[in-house]
Amino acid sequence: MLDGDPFHYFSDLLVLMVVVVPVYFLLPWAPARQLVLCLTGAYLLFLIAPRLLAFYVVFWLVVYLLQLAATLWRDRPSSWVLTTLLVLLTLTPLVVWKLRPEWSVVEFNVGMNGFVDWLSPWTGAIDRVRDLILPIGLSFATFRAIDQIVKVRLEIVPALRPLHQLAYGFFPTVLVIGPVIEYTEVSDRLDETARWDPRDTLSGVLTIGIGAIKVFVLAYLLRGSQDVFALSTRSGSPADYWLELVMFAFYFYFNFSGFSDMAIGSARILGFRLAPNFNNPYLKTNPQAFWNSWHMSVTRFAQRNVFVPMGGMRARTQYVAIIATMMVIALWHDLTIPLVIFGLYHSAGLIGHRWWVTRHPVPEHRGLVRRAGANVLLFVYYLLSLPLLMLDLGALPEFYGRLW
Amino acid sequence: MLADRFLDTLRDRFGFVVTRWAIVRIAAFAVLTLVVAGIVVEPRPGERDDAALATSQTRNVALPFGDPRGFDPTAKGDHFTIAWIGGSETMAVGPRTRAYIAGLVTERLGTVDGRPVSTDLYYLDAIRLVDEVAALSSALSSKPDLVVISLNPVWVLNDLALQQWGYLDGALARGSVWPPSRWAVAASVLSPGDVGWRVLAAASPSLVGDRFVWGLDASETTAGLSFLDVVAGEKPPTTELGALAARRPVDFWFSRFTPSNPGTDLAEKQLGILERQMASRSSINAVAVRQMFEMVRTAGADAYFYVHPIDPTVYAQPDARRYIAELRAELARVTAGQTSGTIAFDPQGLQDRVAPSEYRDIVHVRDGRNEAAVLTTDLCALLRSTGHRPDCEAP
Numbered sequence: 001m002l003d004g005d006p007f008h009y010f011s012d013l014l015v016l017m018v019v020v021v022p023v024y025f026l027l028p029w030a031p032a033r034q035l036v037l038c039l040t041g042a043y044l045l046f047l048i049a050p051r052l053l054a055f056y057v058v059f060w061l062v063v064y065l066l067q068l069a070a071t072l073w074r075d076r077p078s079s080w081v082l083t084t085l086l087v088l089l090t091l092t093p094l095v096v097w098k099l100r101p102e103w104s105v106v107e108f109n110v111g112m113n114g115f116v117d118w119l120s121p122w123t124g125a126i127d128r129v130r131d132l133i134l135p136i137g138l139s140f141a142t143f144r145a146i147d148q149i150v151k152v153r154l155e156i157v158p159a160l161r162p163l164h165q166l167a168y169g170f171f172p173t174v175l176v177i178g179p180v181i182e183y184t185e186v187s188d189r190l191d192e193t194a195r196w197d198p199r200d201t202l203s204g205v206l207t208i209g210i211g212a213i214k215v216f217v218l219a220y221l222l223r224g225s226q227d228v229f230a231l232s233t234r235s236g237s238p239a240d241y242w243l244e245l246v247m248f249a250f251y252f253y254f255n256f257s258g259f260s261d262m263a264i265g266s267a268r269i270l271g272f273r274l275a276p277n278f279n280n281p282y283l284k285t286n287p288q289a290f291w292n293s294w295h296m297s298v299t300r301f302a303q304r305n306v307f308v309p310m311g312g313m314r315a316r317t318q319y320v321a322i323i324a325t326m327m328v329i330a331l332w333h334d335l336t337i338p339l340v341i342f343g344l345y346h347s348a349g350l351i352g353h354r355w356w357v358t359r360h361p362v363p364e365h366r367g368l369v370r371r372a373g374a375n376v377l378l379f380v381y382y383l384l385s386l387p388l389l390m391l392d393l394g395a396l397p398e399f400y401g402r403l404w
Numbered sequence: 405m406l407a408d409r410f411l412d413t414l415r416d417r418f419g420f421v422v423t424r425w426a427i428v429r430i431a432a433f434a435v436l437t438l439v440v441a442g443i444v445v446e447p448r449p450g451e452r453d454d455a456a457l458a459t460s461q462t463r464n465v466a467l468p469f470g471d472p473r474g475f476d477p478t479a480k481g482d483h484f485t486i487a488w489i490g491g492s493e494t495m496a497v498g499p500r501t502r503a504y505i506a507g508l509v510t511e512r513l514g515t516v517d518g519r520p521v522s523t524d525l526y527y528l529d530a531i532r533l534v535d536e537v538a539a540l541s542s543a544l545s546s547k548p549d550l551v552v553i554s555l556n557p558v559w560v561l562n563d564l565a566l567q568q569w570g571y572l573d574g575a576l577a578r579g580s581v582w583p584p585s586r587w588a589v590a591a592s593v594l595s596p597g598d599v600g601w602r603v604l605a606a607a608s609p610s611l612v613g614d615r616f617v618w619g620l621d622a623s624e625t626t627a628g629l630s631f632l633d634v635v636a637g638e639k640p641p642t643t644e645l646g647a648l649a650a651r652r653p654v655d656f657w658f659s660r661f662t663p664s665n666p667g668t669d670l671a672e673k674q675l676g677i678l679e680r681q682m683a684s685r686s687s688i689n690a691v692a693v694r695q696m697f698e699m700v701r702t703a704g705a706d707a708y709f710y711v712h713p714i715d716p717t718v719y720a721q722p723d724a725r726r727y728i729a730e731l732r733a734e735l736a737r738v739t740a741g742q743t744s745g746t747i748a749f750d751p752q753g754l755q756d757r758v759a760p761s762e763y764r765d766i767v768h769v770r771d772g773r774n775e776a777a778v779l780t781t782d783l784c785a786l787l788r789s790t791g792h793r794p795d796c797e798a799p
Contacts, residue, residue, distance in 0.1 A: 002645060002648065002649045008595070008597055011595075011596075011597030011600060011601070012595045012596045012597040014597075014600070015596035015597055015599060015600030016596045018600075047595045047596075101645055102643075102644040102645060102648075105645060105648065106648065109656075110660060113657075121563065121684070121687065122592070122687055122688045124563070125563035125566050125684070125688050125689070126566065126592045126593065126688070128563070128564060128565065128566070128653060128654075128657045129534075129565070129566050129567045129570075129593065129653065130653065131653060132648055132649065132651065132653055132656055196424075198422045198423055198424050198426065198427045199411065199422040201422075201427055202407075202411065202422045202426070202427060202430070203405065203407040203408050203411060203422075204407075206406075206407035206410060206411070207405055207406070207407045210406055210407065220622075220626065221626055221629060222629070223626075224626075224627060224628070224629050224630040225630065227630065227632065228632065231637075231640075232635075232637035232638055232639060232640060233634060233635060233636075233637045233639060234630075234632040234633065234634065234635065235632065235633050235635045236631055236632040236633055240631040240632055240633075241631075241632070243631045244630060244631045244632050247629075247630075247631070264405070265407070268405075276405060
């Protein structure tokens with residue numbers, strides 16, 4: 001499996017925390033605690049594959065340098081050119097990977113193994129035992145890095161010192177499956193005196209438990225629905241396909257949000273209160289509420305760094321900003337034509353909804369039937385976009401054909 | 405967060421406040437529940453899968469691939485027990501015969517000290533050095549009278565594939581606790597999750613330890629939850645990334661380090677692996693080999709290590725002869741001072757002593773009788789030297 005197994009990652013993390021949590025809270029010095037966080041994350045990456053750790057060491061060191069560069073010429077009017085350049089540089093590995101996956105994945109494995117082997121033949125031998133992998137977590141890391149560079153450029157946060165950079169870059173709970181945390185979510189806690197709060201521990205454990213139930217019970221039961229997209233080996237009536245698609249939607253949600261809960265819960269045990277990543281998205285009644293509650297960390301990133309700068313809060317430019325925001329969210333998954341369609345499709349939904357409510361304001365208190373109707377309508381609209389996430393362009397007509 | 409709202413509700417309705425003692429109580433209760441469940445729940449023993457080759461004296465005790473319990477050693481009885489660890493090189497597969505070489509040797513040994521010989525074979529296809537360390541750990545826990553370890557000349561010092569079967573990590577963890585000299589290999593290949601699962605399995609054997617069987621049941625029960633019908637259609641062609649994901653790391657790295665043409669036969673490819681072995685001179689392999697000697701020494705077991713011979717027709721080639729000579733020299737260096745009166749190993753291997761046999765490729769023999777004869781002679785000599793009375797007259 002090229003994309004790693006989050007189960008093993010969280011198994012390792014949770015066992016590691018038996019040692020890390022007491023050490024973290026007993027250490028009286030903030031730099032030492034930052035080092036503990038960094039080493040824990042680095043070790044978790046090492047366990048996936050030493051070549052992945054080597055890659056991220058290089059990646060975050062480059063990000064450290066780029067954020068320093070972002071502080072240069074901040075007062076000049078043309079400084080946005082430099083900022084754009086830095087953001088594009090940060091995006092480069094992700095874009096290369098998405099555009100040429102076959103080439104880049106092989107070169108990533110071979111190149112980073114060669115680097116590790118050059119550093120230590122012993123570690124090189126260990127690395128070759130590990131599975132072949134994608135640059136796991138790079139989508140999340142890239143957005144976190146861009147957010148950091150932009151925040152430093154805008155002087156929202158000071159340029160990170162090396163230890164802060166490593167503690168943020170290797171923050172141990174979010175390395176594989178997100179969420180896309182902001183530096184400001186962890187910065188205060190990195191420097192303040194760490195006091196153990198039993199409530200944080202219990203709340204974290206409960207959140208991990210909720211996540212585990214979502215992943216290992218609910219998503220597990222629904223896992224067969226992934227075959228809904230296996231066009232050559234599955235068949236059924238249109239009704240069967242709709243029902244299976246609903247099952248898949250819930251599988252997708254439980255699996256993703258469950259692992260997010262586990263990441264957020266693990267961070268909470270260490271006293272970090274990360275923002276939630278999902279907030280009952282399937283209960284929402286309009287597209288805007290849906291996207292504000294689905295993979296919220298990416299939505300927040302896109303709102304901060306795309307929607308607002310592009311004039312999303314102004315009437316004249318709001319629709320362009322919506323399209324740009326949704327394209328960033330869509331293409332974050334992959335750089336394919338179906339995902340371009342996915343972005344445009346949901347942009348149309350958001351724009352259509354905004355256009356409608358400005359002309360037909362929604363009453364504050366709606367009846368249950370009306371809310372349920374809006375919820376069902378939105379859910380069906382969302383269901384129809386799932387094939388765009390999962391299938392190649394050529395397979396889409398056949399899949400949609402089976403729904404009717 | 406949902407958890408916070410839940411805790412607030414508990415506080416408002418029942419006055420429950422989270423204190424450090426509440427955390428200790430909850431943790432103690434969780435552990436107790438796990439232990440009690442482990443006692444109450446019926447154990448789910450694994451099933452060995454070697455009916456085709458098992459005899460009354462020899463059986464493969466490996467559990468199905470993926471079962472983290474790894475092996476199911478036979479309970480100690482009145483027999484003289486041998487634990488034999490090896491991979492596919494210990495199986496002879498000819499046009500009409502298919503036998504474990506360990507089984508052929510066991511037949512020849514007959515009885516030791518008047519007791520019939522019983523051999524547990526820790527056999528896995530594609531077993532690698534660290535897998536053998538894990539198997540040895542399991543084997544030693546069953547307190548065998550003699551341990552025999554086959555070292556595959558193609559892989560023993562090769563850094564292309566130190567380990568193949570990660571699901572044996574639990575067994576490896578168990579045997580790596582003490583002494584500290586074992587920590588280097590353990591730290592290199594084990595993960596905290598392996599250790600955690602091992603600890604939980606020890607606390608609750610039938611619930612956590614038997615999780616492979618529970619998982620199979622759960623998977624089987626829930627596999628059919630779908631509205632769609634399965635049809636026999638043609639699967640879409642595998643993508644390049646899909647093909648890459650399906651490749652074993654060893655195959656990928658082998659193809660990168662020793663590229664060969666599509667028509668290259670297996671023996672030539674394996675010769676390439678031997679060549680890589682000489683180039684790698686992997687220190688972690690050397691530590692793992694020495695660890696196996698230390699493990700049998702610490703356990704007080706009689707042990708016999710041997711290097712399986714390669715195909716004599718390949719060995720006749722100058723390159724192969726040179727690689728084997730280098731391997732012998734390296735193994736002699738690595739194992740210097742490791743042998744004793746009860747632990748035998750000849751770095752020269754069996755190569756020059758086994759009468760020529762026919763091979764399927766560089767290491768897989770078709771008829772194991774010639775090798776079995778030499779092994780029987782060696783084992784009898786070792787047993788006699790350690791005060792046992794083997795009956796080596798059997799056929």
